[in-house]
Amino acid sequence: MKYIVTFVWALMLTQMVNFILNSLAGGGPYSFMSGVLLAVLITLTVFVLDYMMKDPNETAE
Structure with missing residues (x-):
């Protein structure tokens, strides 16, 4: 589950950065x-x- 949340956050943040850099x-x-x-x-x-x-x-818990 933590990797899915990591992917969702990474997707949102990279799309935001991609949009801003493209605009600049x-x-x-x-x-x-x-x-x-x-x-x-x-x-x-x-x-x-x-x-x-x-x-x-x-050890695995």
């Missing part, structure tokens, strides 16, 4: 897919960092 650059055609790809990349990065930072001696 002259307002050409808006690319929705570039924000989606960046959101997927951010979510995968969070997933990998979470996996790497777990303690191997930690």
Whole structure:
């Protein structure tokens, strides 16, 4: 569930940043897919960092 929430937040924030930067650059055609790809990349990065930072001696609860 936490990765779904991470993806939703990443999607919203990257779309906002994508729109603002596109507007500052002259307002050409808006690319929705570039924000989606960046959101997927951010979510995968969070997933990998979470996996790497777990303690191997930690027991499952």
